[in-house]
Amino acid sequence: MVISFEEVSYRYRDRGMTPILGLDGLNLELEEGRMIAVLGAPGSGKSTMLQHMNGLMRADEGLVRILDFNLESGDSRKIPPKLRQRVGLVFQYPEQQLFEDTVEKDLLFGPLNFGWSEAEAAEAVRRAAFFVGLDEALLAQSPFKLSSGQMRKAAVAAVLAADPDILALDEPTASLDPASREDLMQRLHGLTKAEGKTVIVVTHRLEELVSYADDFVVIKGGRVIFQGTARELVHKQEVLEEAGLMAPSSVRIAGTLAAQLGIETPEMLPDAAALAAWYAGLLESQS
Amino acid sequence: MGTIDKSKHAVLLEHVYYGQGCTNVLKDVSLAIPHGQWVCIAGRNGAGKSTLIRLLNGLLLMSRGRILIDGLEQSGRTLGDIRRHIGMVFANPDDQFVGLTVEDDIAFGLENLCLSREEMQHRIQTYAERLDIVHLLNRHPATLSGGQKQRSAIAAVLAMEPSILVLDEAASMLDEKAKNELLDSMRAMHADGRYTLISITHDVEEMAEADRLIVLDGGMVTADGSPRELLLREDLLQRCRLKAPFALQLCRELKERGIDIGELVREKEVQEALWLYHSKRYLTATGTGG
Numbered sequence: 001m002v003i004s005f006e007e008v009s010y011r012y013r014d015r016g017m018t019p020i021l022g023l024d025g026l027n028l029e030l031e032e033g034r035m036i037a038v039l040g041a042p043g044s045g046k047s048t049m050l051q052h053m054n055g056l057m058r059a060d061e062g063l064v065r066i067l068d069f070n071l072e073s074g075d076s077r078k079i080p081p082k083l084r085q086r087v088g089l090v091f092q093y094p095e096q097q098l099f100e101d102t103v104e105k106d107l108l109f110g111p112l113n114f115g116w117s118e119a120e121a122a123e124a125v126r127r128a129a130f131f132v133g134l135d136e137a138l139l140a141q142s143p144f145k146l147s148s149g150q151m152r153k154a155a156v157a158a159v160l161a162a163d164p165d166i167l168a169l170d171e172p173t174a175s176l177d178p179a180s181r182e183d184l185m186q187r188l189h190g191l192t193k194a195e196g197k198t199v200i201v202v203t204h205r206l207e208e209l210v211s212y213a214d215d216f217v218v219i220k221g222g223r224v225i226f227q228g229t230a231r232e233l234v235h236k237q238e239v240l241e242e243a244g245l246m247a248p249s250s251v252r253i254a255g256t257l258a259a260q261l262g263i264e265t266p267e268m269l270p271d272a273a274a275l276a277a278w279y280a281g282l283l284e285s286q287s
Numbered sequence: 288m289g290t291i292d293k294s295k296h297a298v299l300l301e302h303v304y305y306g307q308g309c310t311n312v313l314k315d316v317s318l319a320i321p322h323g324q325w326v327c328i329a330g331r332n333g334a335g336k337s338t339l340i341r342l343l344n345g346l347l348l349m350s351r352g353r354i355l356i357d358g359l360e361q362s363g364r365t366l367g368d369i370r371r372h373i374g375m376v377f378a379n380p381d382d383q384f385v386g387l388t389v390e391d392d393i394a395f396g397l398e399n400l401c402l403s404r405e406e407m408q409h410r411i412q413t414y415a416e417r418l419d420i421v422h423l424l425n426r427h428p429a430t431l432s433g434g435q436k437q438r439s440a441i442a443a444v445l446a447m448e449p450s451i452l453v454l455d456e457a458a459s460m461l462d463e464k465a466k467n468e469l470l471d472s473m474r475a476m477h478a479d480g481r482y483t484l485i486s487i488t489h490d491v492e493e494m495a496e497a498d499r500l501i502v503l504d505g506g507m508v509t510a511d512g513s514p515r516e517l518l519l520r521e522d523l524l525q526r527c528r529l530k531a532p533f534a535l536q537l538c539r540e541l542k543e544r545g546i547d548i549g550e551l552v553r554e555k556e557v558q559e560a561l562w563l564y565h566s567k568r569y570l571t572a573t574g575t576g577g
Contacts, residue, residue, distance in 0.1 A: 149332025174459050177331050179528030204462035244462035249533040276540030
């Protein structure tokens, strides 16, 4: 297991009189080299869980294991050195993550801070910018002058530049155009296959991850209520409902057609080709 | 040119430029949007979409050109007036809340219009009902779901009775359920006929419902027309980095398998076409049809 949460609880104490439960005895095991989608309604604990992964938040109860680090609750709050280099976190709002006066400096910050030489860092920055599809001409600009989509790409590149083993991204695709979204997902998926990295993506769009993520985790009330594959998840109406998700278009259309034809909704890959093949086969068999 | 009755357009842009230094974010944009139209603006990241809509109410000031809103020509003198004609809703509803309750928040905008107390209460009630948030009026904005927040933000904007509603990726941070709620509200506003809707979006399903699609690329308008036609153009989709709507992908996959229901862009239309398709076949096969 590259990541494991054992009975992890966390309460927010800074939000009013009564502490708000962020995580409630959460158990989760994630394997190395996979792409994992984390889904859930707002306030379900997705981002809280993510922030436990590089020690930004420390559990009140339970044990978090990341790579070969053990983060115990009630531990002296010291973060093991190297943890943050090996676990990169991309936040939900890029404007809260970027801070330098040029995009390039922002991307250099991590690698230089982790002790790389200037040449190594510059090469890492160039690679990361290319990886996310960020135009090199933008490197000299202020990150705050970029469009919202370009800013998002810069934030992802800034974390990637430090070459972490685990990459956790909180809603990385909001404000990206659909092709950039798909492109990013494809590339992140490539990182897991080619380099054995573990990629965790928090999202509220099931459809964009359906063809890429290996595992799907749904969180509600600070607990895991589902862990499994896309095929399993798209047919679990009650789990989707809890997470504020809708079944993908293909599953909805297949469901309606099946009802009209008086048969059971079949399990299939949620894409247009699979749906068309199923429908054509069905008409064939009925004639 | 020159003979257009300007008051007929909700928005009229003539040769508008916007830029800093020698880089132009918008280049020679001319547009006429009639009252009551639902317009989607699409384009890849950095195409100039947000810049364009921020010019309408002077959040950004154009470098060159003319902008008329409901027949009012934009200038330092008219800007205050123009802002009453345009309501704006942004991606992150949290950026838009100022009040401690949803009701306070709606009232805030109205106070600035110097309305009487009765009129304010009347409007709060009217628009809360219309957006289905009456039960939320006493809630703190932070306790609402994403969809409820965005509906409250729209109610606060509509209560000021603008004629033009501008949405800048208003659904991009919402989950799928909330996104559908927002789309329902937009359909209702469009049907109402009182509003001109201008929506920046990457959502092809939303575009398929609009009256008109304007595509920006490199700060210029590269396509402008019916979404039903534009969404069929693969070259255009690629240029603004969009994927064909799922409905259309399905139509094409079906056609390859000998099932031709035409090229449709909306899920509902595909559902109906498929229903017709197999019921007709059934009738023919069993000889019970005409």
